[in-house]
Amino acid sequence: MQVNRRQLLGAGIGASALLALPACSSSGDSGSGGGEKKVEVFSWWSGPGEGEGLAALIEDFKKNNAGVEFVNAAVAGGSGTQARQVLTSRLLANQPPDSYQLHAGQEAASDIKAGKLEAIDYLYDANGWRDKFPKGLTEKLTIDGKIYAVPVNIHRSNLLFFNPKKLAEWGLSAPGKTWSELLAQGNTLKGKNVKLLSVGTTWTQMHLLENVLLGELGTDKYNGLWTGQTDWNGADVVAALDTFKQLLALSVVGTDDWQPTIDKVVAGTAAFNVMGDWAAGYLQGAKALKYKTDYDVVASPGSAGVYNFLADSFTLPKGAPHKAYAEAWLKECASKEGQDLFNPKKGSVPARLDSDKSKYTDYLGWALGEWQNSSTVVVGSLVHGVVANNAWKAEIEKAYGVFFQDKDSKKFAGAVAAAYAANK
Numbered sequence: 001m002q003v004n005r006r007q008l009l010g011a012g013i014g015a016s017a018l019l020a021l022p023a024c025s026s027s028g029d030s031g032s033g034g035g036e037k038k039v040e041v042f043s044w045w046s047g048p049g050e051g052e053g054l055a056a057l058i059e060d061f062k063k064n065n066a067g068v069e070f071v072n073a074a075v076a077g078g079s080g081t082q083a084r085q086v087l088t089s090r091l092l093a094n095q096p097p098d099s100y101q102l103h104a105g106q107e108a109a110s111d112i113k114a115g116k117l118e119a120i121d122y123l124y125d126a127n128g129w130r131d132k133f134p135k136g137l138t139e140k141l142t143i144d145g146k147i148y149a150v151p152v153n154i155h156r157s158n159l160l161f162f163n164p165k166k167l168a169e170w171g172l173s174a175p176g177k178t179w180s181e182l183l184a185q186g187n188t189l190k191g192k193n194v195k196l197l198s199v200g201t202t203w204t205q206m207h208l209l210e211n212v213l214l215g216e217l218g219t220d221k222y223n224g225l226w227t228g229q230t231d232w233n234g235a236d237v238v239a240a241l242d243t244f245k246q247l248l249a250l251s252v253v254g255t256d257d258w259q260p261t262i263d264k265v266v267a268g269t270a271a272f273n274v275m276g277d278w279a280a281g282y283l284q285g286a287k288a289l290k291y292k293t294d295y296d297v298v299a300s301p302g303s304a305g306v307y308n309f310l311a312d313s314f315t316l317p318k319g320a321p322h323k324a325y326a327e328a329w330l331k332e333c334a335s336k337e338g339q340d341l342f343n344p345k346k347g348s349v350p351a352r353l354d355s356d357k358s359k360y361t362d363y364l365g366w367a368l369g370e371w372q373n374s375s376t377v378v379v380g381s382l383v384h385g386v387v388a389n390n391a392w393k394a395e396i397e398k399a400y401g402v403f404f405q406d407k408d409s410k411k412f413a414g415a416v417a418a419a420y421a422a423n424k
């Protein structure tokens with residue numbers, strides 16, 4: 001992304017920078033759709049906790065667009081691993097949906113540079129959106145001055161979920177504040193036949209890994225991992241990878257997606273789960289659990305005051321068959337009303353700057369406060385598309401598969417460094 005690679009990934013972006021208002025505009029024309037009154041929207045929000053958020057947005061879309069058929073083309077699977085594969089084949093076959101889900105940052109940059117998307121500056125201008133989102137966020141959807149997507153939310157990746165009743169039962173007053181403290185708790189729990197962390201399928205393991213790196217290295221060195229400024233082969237990175245291995249050894253590591261994985265924490269077979277705040281949406285909504293009483297959540301060890309962020313966004317693919325209705329969908333996604341219906345269910349805070357704060361309570365009340373606090377440091381997630389382009393990320397995933405088997409930290413670090421050099 002010739003865009004602002006430094007700005008995107010550089011030294012911990014202050015939340016205040018992301019919240020700053022932009023002040024420019026350009027013009028464009030508005031497209032028109034084909035004959036059918038229909039829109040097909042592609043995402044990976046079908047499971048419990050995600051499905052409800054999307055459903056709320058769809059319901060409002062239908063209210064605002066009477067008579068338009070809504071085709072929900074969600075492909076199941078947390079973090080979009082399966083969905084992105086299906087999407088790639090559809091785009092290759094020239095069968096794009098009318099709009100698809102995409103993460104702001106390097107994932108967006110990869111699709112923009114590959115020519116998959118239409119610029120939608122004209123929608124930003126026609127609808128007055130330019131000052132409605134944090135400037136730093138729309139920059140992560142921009143290349144060469146053109147914006148390519150609408151952000152619906154801000155998620156936080158670096159969270160440690162737990163069941164406070166169980167913790168008390170096991171004699172732990174609070175989760176460890178560093179990864180070493182958590183490891184020590186893991187050894188105590190082992191004596192009680194309880195696993196330290198519940199970890200699921202590969203992407204959830206890598207989600208844990210990025211947050212171990214963040215907590216162990218701190219924000220500057222973590223940011224440097226994605227810009228070439230931190231040496232992956234350095235002793236501190238290798239030590240953090242070793243910590244990750246020790247954590248896995250004390251944990252239950254399954255092949256489930258994130259919902260059954262966090263269910264183990266609710267049930268008390270494992271003490272903690274590192275997951276993004278979509279899990280708060282799920283626990284509070286689908287599981288009807290009470291914040292602080294039935295479930296609780298803190299920043300993952302070593303990352304208090306840091307927001308490891310990601311943002312879901314929707315796009316206008318080139319060749320969208322029902323362009324006018326795709327534009328109507330993007331309008332829904334960008335709207336204050338749509339965002340305030342979607343985010344409280346999804347477990348995310350709104351991308352819009354003018355949301356109705358009263359709608360964000362319990363976990364989300366805390367999240368919004370942290371997000372809007374100017375001293376919060378914002379960094380980007382690897383697993384959820386912010387910091388590595390698609391080619392490098394695919395290489396990291398491949399190397400991680402080997403690491404998971406052979407547990408060779410140095411070899412993994414070397415492979416990631418080499419892949420960066422080849423794909424930066």
Ligand code: GAL
Nearest residue numbers: 050077078079080278312384
């Ligand atoms: C992320 C996505 C979130 C949530 C999560 C789990 O990649 O941005 O909205 O859906 O995956 O599926």
